[in-house]
Amino acid sequence: MILVTGGAGFIGSAFVRVVDNPVVYDALTYSGRLENLQGVPHTFIKGDIRDKEKLEKAIKDYSIDVIVNFAAESHVDRSISDPGAFLVNVEGVVNLLNICRKYKIKLVHVSTDEVYGEMEDSNEDSPLNPSSPYAASKASGDLFIKAYVRTYGVDAIIIRPSNNYGPRQHPEKLIPKTIIRTLLGLEIPIYGDGSQVRDWIYVEDTVKIIKDLMKNGKSGEIYNIPGNTHITNLELVKLIGKIMSKEVKVRFVKDRPGHDRLYSMKSKLKYEVTPLEEGLRKTVEWYVKNEWWWKGLINDKYFELDEPW
Numbered sequence: 001m002i003l004v005t006g007g008a009g010f011i012g013s014a015f016v017r018v019v020d021n022p023v024v025y026d027a028l029t030y031s032g033r034l035e036n037l038q039g040v041p042h043t044f045i046k047g048d049i050r051d052k053e054k055l056e057k058a059i060k061d062y063s064i065d066v067i068v069n070f071a072a073e074s075h076v077d078r079s080i081s082d083p084g085a086f087l088v089n090v091e092g093v094v095n096l097l098n099i100c101r102k103y104k105i106k107l108v109h110v111s112t113d114e115v116y117g118e119m120e121d122s123n124e125d126s127p128l129n130p131s132s133p134y135a136a137s138k139a140s141g142d143l144f145i146k147a148y149v150r151t152y153g154v155d156a157i158i159i160r161p162s163n164n165y166g167p168r169q170h171p172e173k174l175i176p177k178t179i180i181r182t183l184l185g186l187e188i189p190i191y192g193d194g195s196q197v198r199d200w201i202y203v204e205d206t207v208k209i210i211k212d213l214m215k216n217g218k219s220g221e222i223y224n225i226p227g228n229t230h231i232t233n234l235e236l237v238k239l240i241g242k243i244m245s246k247e248v249k250v251r252f253v254k255d256r257p258g259h260d261r262l263y264s265m266k267s268k269l270k271y272e273v274t275p276l277e278e279g280l281r282k283t284v285e286w287y288v289k290n291e292w293w294w295k296g297l298i299n300d301k302y303f304e305l306d307e308p309w
């Protein structure tokens, strides 16, 4: 049986949609919502990945043999305001590792391309060079996993996707923020000159690859999942406006401290992804149709302010 930690969040809830009736374990922080799992077969347990007793009970009650971990504090801006809160991304992983070691459970851990920092064409063996407190917390979690594989023989893999987009992403993130602010006729704050390059992947592609790696990934291995779709933030915002057939009102604001200019990975895996424009069309359509989902989430400084940190 699969335990999906962080399964009520953006990528986690997309993953729950492609596996068969898993157990979802989620603390329901500001970004985790039961609405994300409406109509999707699963068993839900509200809990923190740092809570050893609750996790152990879930593992015994449901005979768990694999944990797929999406649970994390996931927003770079929030990590700039409150880096200490991101220690959960380390402590939670260490707790999961202890449990996987004790119960001989496989850990499929979802990390990020941000651990490589602004390196061009990073591969799975590239050095970790995180820039933000968020990226540092994810890199630390990854290092603990490597240590547990080597020292205790824990069965674990690390997956590093690039920037994801698609339905049910919190409005604090660039793509939903651009779509929603454009729908509301508001300006889009762009950090710095908007020339930062990101590599985007549609969330439904990511979760299919993670599902495959859950079955076929080799313990101790790292798997990058780039979208191979590089675009600057400014071009991306303009493309969303074109897709929405609306004028996007861009406002250049102070750059994010420590902002990486570029993420760019290579992967040892082979797969096809949804073309950016097609994925963005589906995403726009979803936000247009699901105002009920986002209208309660925009009274938030990470949606409203130019420099929320």
Ligand SMILES: NC(=O)c1ccc[n+]([C@@H]2O[C@H](COP(=O)([O-])OP(=O)(O)OC[C@H]3O[C@@H](n4cnc5c(N)ncnc54)[C@H](O)[C@@H]3O)[C@@H](O)[C@H]2O)c1
Binding pocket: 005, 006, 007, 008, 009, 010, 011, 012, 025, 026, 027, 028, 029, 030, 031, 032, 033, 047, 048, 049, 050, 069, 070, 071, 072, 073, 074, 075, 088, 092, 110, 111, 112, 113, 138, 160, 161, 162, 163, 164, 165, 170
């Ligand atoms: N979104 C992206 O573009 C992206 C890209 C690469 C990697 N990632 C990684 O993928 C994972 C999922 O990202 P996301 O965008 O879906 O994030 P998200 O913020 O939408 O979801 C995170 C989920 O984790 C839960 N959570 C947080 N702290 C928890 C805790 N202590 N115990 C239990 N549950 C907790 C939240 O309630 C939420 O449901 C994260 O690990 C993130 O670092 C995200």
